[in-house]
Every structure is written in structure tokens, then in C-alpha cells.
Amino acid sequence: MLAPDLPALRGIETPALVLDRAALMRNLAAMAESATVNRIALRPHAKTHKSAEIARLQVEAGAIGICCATVAEIEAMAAAGLPGLMLTTPVSDAPKLARLAAIARGTALALVVDHPDQVTMLGAHLGGDGPPLQVLVDIDVGQRRTGVCAPPDTVALARAIAATPRVTFAGIQGFAGHVQHMVDADERKIAAAGVAAALHAHLAALRAAGFSAEIVTGSGTGACAFDTQGPYTELQVGSYVFMDADYGRLGRTGGGPLPYEPSLFVLATVTSINRDGEFTVDAGVKALAFNGPPPTLMLGAPEGSTYRFGGDEHGMITMPPGHAAPALGSRILLLTTHCDPTVNLHGRYHVVDVDGRVTRWPVLGRYGS
Amino acid sequence: MLAPDLPALRGIETPALVLDRAALMRNLAAMAESATVNRIALRPHAKTHKSAEIARLQVEAGAIGICCATVAEIEAMAAAGLPGLMLTTPVSDAPKLARLAAIARGTALALVVDHPDQVTMLGAHLGGDGPPLQVLVDIDVGQRRTGVCAPPDTVALARAIAATPRVTFAGIQGFAGHVQHMVDADERKIAAAGVAAALHAHLAALRAAGFSAEIVTGSGTGACAFDTQGPYTELQVGSYVFMDADYGRLGRTGGGPLPYEPSLFVLATVTSINRDGEFTVDAGVKALAFNGPPPTLMLGAPEGSTYRFGGDEHGMITMPPGHAAPALGSRILLLTTHCDPTVNLHGRYHVVDVDGRVTRWPVLGRYGS
Numbered sequence: 215m216l217a218p219d220l221p222a223l224r225g226i227e228t229p230a231l232v233l234d235r236a237a238l239m240r241n242l243a244a245m246a247e248s249a250t251v252n253r254i255a256l257r258p259h260a261k262t263h264k265s266a267e268i269a270r271l272q273v274e275a276g277a278i279g280i281c282c283a284t285v286a287e288i289e290a291m292a293a294a295g296l297p298g299l300m301l302t303t304p305v306s307d308a309p310k311l312a313r314l315a316a317i318a319r320g321t322a323l324a325l326v327v328d329h330p331d332q333v334t335m336l337g338a339h340l341g342g343d344g345p346p347l348q349v350l351v352d353i354d355v356g357q358r359r360t361g362v363c364a365p366p367d368t369v370a371l372a373r374a375i376a377a378t379p380r381v382t383f384a385g386i387q388g389f390a391g392h393v394q395h396m397v398d399a400d401e402r403k404i405a406a407a408g409v410a411a412a413l414h415a416h417l418a419a420l421r422a423a424g425f426s427a428e429i430v431t432g433s434g435t436g437a438c439a440f441d442t443q444g445p446y447t448e449l450q451v452g453s454y455v456f457m458d459a460d461y462g463r464l465g466r467t468g469g470g471p472l473p474y475e476p477s478l479f480v481l482a483t484v485t486s487i488n489r490d491g492e493f494t495v496d497a498g499v500k501a502l503a504f505n506g507p508p509p510t511l512m513l514g515a516p517e518g519s520t521y522r523f524g525g526d527e528h529g530m531i532t533m534p535p536g537h538a539a540p541a542l543g544s545r546i547l548l549l550t551t552h553c554d555p556t557v558n559l560h561g562r563y564h565v566v567d568v569d570g571r572v573t574r575w576p577v578l579g580r581y582g583s
Numbered sequence: 584m585l586a587p588d589l590p591a592l593r594g595i596e597t598p599a600l601v602l603d604r605a606a607l608m609r610n611l612a613a614m615a616e617s618a619t620v621n622r623i624a625l626r627p628h629a630k631t632h633k634s635a636e637i638a639r640l641q642v643e644a645g646a647i648g649i650c651c652a653t654v655a656e657i658e659a660m661a662a663a664g665l666p667g668l669m670l671t672t673p674v675s676d677a678p679k680l681a682r683l684a685a686i687a688r689g690t691a692l693a694l695v696v697d698h699p700d701q702v703t704m705l706g707a708h709l710g711g712d713g714p715p716l717q718v719l720v721d722i723d724v725g726q727r728r729t730g731v732c733a734p735p736d737t738v739a740l741a742r743a744i745a746a747t748p749r750v751t752f753a754g755i756q757g758f759a760g761h762v763q764h765m766v767d768a769d770e771r772k773i774a775a776a777g778v779a780a781a782l783h784a785h786l787a788a789l790r791a792a793g794f795s796a797e798i799v800t801g802s803g804t805g806a807c808a809f810d811t812q813g814p815y816t817e818l819q820v821g822s823y824v825f826m827d828a829d830y831g832r833l834g835r836t837g838g839g840p841l842p843y844e845p846s847l848f849v850l851a852t853v854t855s856i857n858r859d860g861e862f863t864v865d866a867g868v869k870a871l872a873f874n875g876p877p878p879t880l881m882l883g884a885p886e887g888s889t890y891r892f893g894g895d896e897h898g899m900i901t902m903p904p905g906h907a908a909p910a911l912g913s914r915i916l917l918l919t920t921h922c923d924p925t926v927n928l929h930g931r932y933h934v935v936d937v938d939g940r941v942t943r944w945p946v947l948g949r950y951g952s
Contacts, residue, residue, distance in 0.1 A: 227678045229950060261895055283896045303896055306911040307852045309596045328855055331911050359893045360855040360863055391894050483676045486697055486729040494729055499924045504873040524728045525760050526630055526923050527652045527672055542675040542700050554895050555868045561951025581598060581870065582930025
């Protein structure tokens with residue numbers, strides 16, 4: 215089990231991302247098993263981990279490919295030789311389309327679009343060579359973020375895709391980001407059913423127009439247990455690899471938490487102990503994403519302690535009554551707040567094996583890196 | 584003036600940090616002028632910009648040195664040859680002290696401590712060679728983050744510093760982070776006066792014990808106009824170089840905003856335009872810090888538009904009634920939310936000159952970089 219005083223962690227400069235490899239592997243196995251039982255494919259999302267090593271472990275566990283949110287992520291995954299890459303964000307500008315076209319010359323890719331102009335631009339940027347590009351219609355299933363709203367627009371886009379050289383219409387995406395984080399399992403289940411119904415309406419319109427959707431992709435860690443019953447052919451789950459203070463709050467139907475465990479922590483050092491009942495660590499807003507609940511699990515701090523942000527480089531931990539502060543310089547492992555943007559704050563993972571050895575894995579494709 | 588359709592910005596992949604050099608230079612000049620008039624020194628804080636180029640401009644404008652929040656920042660500034668480096672965060676662990684000792688062999692440094700054990704550890708890590716290290720006592724002026732609380736503890740620490748070879752007692756730091764962001768000028772002025780009174784009490788205790796504080800450092804962009812009257816010998820102002828949606832809300836005594844202007848923006852691309860009255864850009868939680876008000880200024884969007892976060896890679900902009908969405912692929916310049924942690928999300932600045940030319944400056948010392 216991960217402990218903040220592991221000898222191998224002593225030389226690591228804090229704050230630092232620490233990944234419990236055994237817990238990660240159990241999460242990968244649990245999701246793979248669930249997919250096998252439910253006869254559904256996994257194309258996990260790399261926006262969570264931005265790591266070629268973790269993506270490779272996901273593929274080794276049976277995933278058919280890897281989803282990416284940015285061109286930089288898909289470039290990094292293509293360079294690492296990962297198969298079945300899909301970009302889940304519509305692209306609408308020339309610099310990114312040029313980079314995508316360069317990847318597409320050597321690698322089979324899937325993309326999503328939500329507007330005819332994107333199809334036209336895509337056609338203009340693709341050269342004549344390379345494997346055909348799979349293009350899916352992105353559908354707005356209630357998040358009001360990207361996607362087509364009405365089924366007739368989905369059909370029109372499918373027609374535009376089919377009429378464009380070197381691309382093939384491959385199906386639809388409906389990502390319900392707003393549903394994934396609903397804490398109550400019943401509420402989440404009902405919302406997921408609503409999303410599935412919306413996707414069925416788009417699929418019916420496509421069928422009536424003579425199109426078949428080979429791929430129906432969407433879902434996430436919060437709703438995947440329900441979405442095995444939906445129209446999906448594959449699930450783009452992400453956060454299950456790490457879990458975090460946010461997903462840790464989510465219930466599962468029948469009670470209890472989701473069947474995945476915390477594997478990702480931020481290692482911090484105790485830097486100030488002058489106030490009764492609390493102490494300060496060197497992990498603040500630049501080490502832990504702010505858009506999630508503060509860490510609920512703090513290894514090295516008394517049980518029941520709470521964390522509050524103290525600016526860029528500081529976090530304050532309040533202990534339950536009766537505890538003395540840890541020694542200056544000692545270490546605390548903080549559960550991540552919201553895992554995806556927390557990973558993005560760090561340049562590398564420190565991966566801890568069961569024998570206590572530490573390996574470094576880079577975080578890839580951060581902006582301007 | 585900065586415009587999102589500047590030809591030189593066209594090839595930049597979004598989201599990206601864009602810095603208006605003319606506005607930056609005006610901010611540097613305004614703060615330098617204010618310091619000259621008030622006969623106070625500036626040691627601006629690099630945690631805001633993490634840039635050797637901006638630090639150099641600050642020194643050229645008259646600053647006596649540069650503050651840093653982390654060892655990685657002070658390493659980067661030392662490598663760039665910047666003078667007068669001060670680390671404003673107490674350090675309590677061996678890996679960081681070893682790196683600091685390595686810098687201190689060739690560079691004059693100032694550090695802060697808030698516990699006798701830090702002085703002992705510092706003494707143990709410093710070798711016999713190199714210039715003397717200036718050590719200040721960090722004082723908790725109400726933020727409950729780091730610092731000594733009671734004046735007798737300040738005196739005890741000054742004695743411990745004075746008794747340690749190769750270090751000299753140089754003064755005190757009192758940083759009131761909680762005061763800097765108070766929107767109302769009168770409330771901020773009263774709070775700043777309370778902080779000054781607390782520092783005076785610590786200074787009186789030091790004087791009574793025979794210590795003189797050569798340096799009294801603290802303050803920030805929000806309170807610096809008041810702190811010229813306090814016990815400070817120098818101001819560690821940071822955010823004035825960029826301003827942001829947060830500091831843009833702050834009033835000044837007598838009315839009007841602070842006398843600095845927005846210079847830092849995030850360039851984003853319009854990626855989805857399917858919903859009436861709003862559109863989506865490719866700048867979300869991984870491009871704009873979440874711990875600040877959303878952008879209040881959006882160049883390229885209709886006046887009165889509002890931004891909401893849409894996850895890692897998306898932001899949604901709602902327009903006032905009667906406006907059509909910009910074309911897919913067009914660009915928007917978003918004022919930064921909270922500038923310090925927003926900079927930390929990017930690997931580089933794109934600095935735009937008055938003639939429209941763009942230069943890239945790296946963001947230094949991010950975690951694990």
C-alpha cells in the first residue's frame with residue numbers, strides 16, 4: 215500500500231504526482247472485466263492521463279483504441295504507436311487540421327464533426343494518400359457544449375461526410391459530461407437513459423436515410439454501468455483509472471461507491487506548523503485542480519483532517535481536535551481533487567510499484583510543451 | 584491594440600497565452616513611477632509570470648531584485664542571471680534545501696523561515712563557501728498560511744539566524760494574500776493598516792532585543808498603494824504586470840480601477856456554433872485557471888458576452904440578444920481569470936509587439952518540467 219514515508223519517495227521534490235501502480239492495474243482490470251461481461255468495447259480517454267504508458271496498459275487490457283481531446287494528445291499517442299485513435303473534439307481551424315492531416319497520412323484515425331464547414335475544411339486539408347479517415351457526427355445530448363442538436367442535422371452531416379473523398383461516415387458520438395458527475399446513482403441512471411433515448415432518435419433518423427452507424431461512442435466513468443444497456447458500441451471512460459475526490463463521492467445503484475479505487479495522489483511536504491490544530495503543505499492551486507472537491511483522503515494526516523487551498527503554492531490542513539502537527543519536512547499524500555486537470559499541472563508521474571520502486575512517466579501534450 | 588484577427592496570431596495553435604507587450608511595458612512603468620514617487624523599492628514576484636524576460640524588464644525598470652515562490656523558480660531566475668533573488672516560501676525538506684544550497688554557492692540569495700528547525704536544516708545544508716545568505720523571519724499577518732504568529736517567536740528566530748554560520752538576519756516578511764483581493768478600496772485600506780500595525784509590533788520587539796530589520800518585505804498589487812505608508816522597505820508586487828478578471832474588479836481610493844491595464848489574454852478558437860445565442864471555444868479548465876472570476880473582457884465576441892467553463896477543453900460564450908455567432912475557426916482573446924495559475928497552465932507566451940510581430944517566451948519552472 216502507498217505510504218508517504220516510503221523510502222523511494224524521499225528524494226522526490228514536492229509537490230509531485232504519485233501513482234499507485236497496483237491500484238491502477240486493479241482499476242484497469244475491473245473496467246475490462248465489466249466491458250467483457252457486458253459485451254461492449256472500451257476506447258478509454260487519454261485526456262484523463264495524457265500518458266502513453268497508461269494508454270498502452272489500457273490496450274493490453276483489451277481496449278480497442280484510445281480517445282483524445284486535443285491534437286497534441288493524438289499526436290503523442292500516434293507517436294507512441296497506440297492503435298484506434300479517436301479525437302472526440304470537433305476541429306475548426308487550419309493549424310490544427312494541418313497537424314491532423316499530417317498524422318492521418320500514416321495512422322488510421324477517427325474524428326468527430328458537428329458542422330458542415332468542418333467537413334469541407336477537413337476535405338481541403340487531407341491529401342490524397344493515407345488510410346481512410348473515420349468521421350463521426352458529434353451530438354449534443356444536453357451538455358450544450360459541442361454537437362448537433364436535431365436529428366435532421368445529423369443526417370445532413372452524414373451525407374456531407376459520405377460525399378467527401380478519403381473520409382467515411384462511421385457513426386455518432388454523444389458525450390454527456392454533465393451526467394458523469396451526478397452523485398446520486400438513481401438520478402444519474404435516469405439522466406443516462408434520457409441521453410440514450412436522444413441518441414436512439416438520431417440513429418433512427420440515420421437509418422431512415424440509409425445510413426448505419428458502425429460506432430456509437432460516449433459515456434464516462436460515472437454512467438458507464440448504465441450505458442452498457444444503451445445504444446453504445448463502445449465507452450470512452452477516463453477517470454476510472456485514478457478516481458479522485460469528485461468521483462469518490464459517486465454512489466452506485468444498490469449502494470456503495472463505484473467499483474474503482476483511488477490510485478493517484480499528490481505528494482506534498484509539511485512546510486509550516488505554527489498554528490494550533492492545523493499545518494501547511496506545499497501543494498496549492500498550481501498542484502491540485504481547483505474545480506473539484508478538496509482531497510477527502512490524506513495519507514500521513516490524521517483521519518478526519520480537511521484541506522483548504524492557500525494560494526498557488528500552499529494548502530492548509532486542519533486536524534480533528536487532539537492531534538499535533540506532523541514534523542516539518544514530513545510528507546503527506548493527498549488524493550487528487552479533479553484528476554484530469556490535476557494531472558495537467560504536472561510534467562510527470564512517479565509510479566510506485568508494490569516493491570516500492572519508483573518509475574517516472576511523462577505527462578504528454580500539455581499546452582505549449 | 585491587440586486584436587484576435589492579427590495576421591501574426593493566425594498560425595498559433597490555440598489555446599495559447601498572448602501578451603500585449605505595449606500594455607505590459609505601461610504597467611511596468613506605472614509601478615516603477617509609483618515606487619520612485621513613494622521612495623520605496625520593488626522586488627516584484629516571479630510567481631505571477633515565471634518568465635526571465637519579464638523579470639529582466641522589471642529590473643531594467645528599477646526593481647532591486649525578484650521574488651520567487653519555489654526553488655524551481657529561483658533556479659530559473661538564477662540561471663538567467665537575475666539579481667536580488669528572494670524565496671518567499673519557507674523551505675523545510677532536504678531535496679529542496681540541497682538545490683537551494685547549490686544555487687547559494689554562486690548567487691546572493693534571501694530566504695524566509697518561520698521555525699527554528701528550518702534554520703538548523705539550512706545551516707546543515709550550506710557549505711562553507713559562497714556569499715552570505717540573507718534570512719528573513721516570515722510573519723503570519725492574518726492569512727493563517729505560513730509565518731510566525733507572536734513577536735517573541737520572531738525575536739527567538741532572529742537569534743537562531745544570527746547564531747548560524749554563513750547566514751545573516753536581514754529582516755521580516757509579512758505577506759497579506761487575503762488583503763490583496765478585497766474588492767472595496769476602503770476595506771482593503773483598513774485591512775492593510777491592520778497588517779502594518781502587526782508588523783510594527785514585531786519590529787518593536789526586534790528593536791528591543793537589539794535587532795534591526797534591514798528589509799521589511801510584503802504587499803501585492805491590491806494593497807501596494809497603501810503599503811507605501813507602512814513599515815515596508817520594499818514591495819513584492821506581482822499581478823500588476825498582467826492584471827486579470829479578478830484584479831480588474833478592484834477599486835482604488837477615490838474611485839476608478841487600479842492604475843494598471845489588462846495585458847495578458849488566452850487566444851481561443853471558435854469550435855462549435857450550433858446553439859442559438861452562444862458558441863463554444865477551445866479554452867476551458869486546462870487553459871484558464873478556475874480560481875478566479877470568468878473573463879470579463881473578450882476581444883472578438885460581442886460586448887456584454889459572458890463565459891462559462893465547459894470542461895477541460897471547452898468554454899461556452901453566451902452573447903447578448905441579437906448577435907450571430909462568429910464564424911467557425913475565428914479567434915477570440917479572453918482576459919485571464921486569475922493570472923498566476925493561468926500562466927502556469929501554458930508552456931510559453933506569445934508576445935505581440937505594436938508592429939504585430941510575435942515573439943515566444945518560455946514559462947519556466949513548472950512542476951516536473
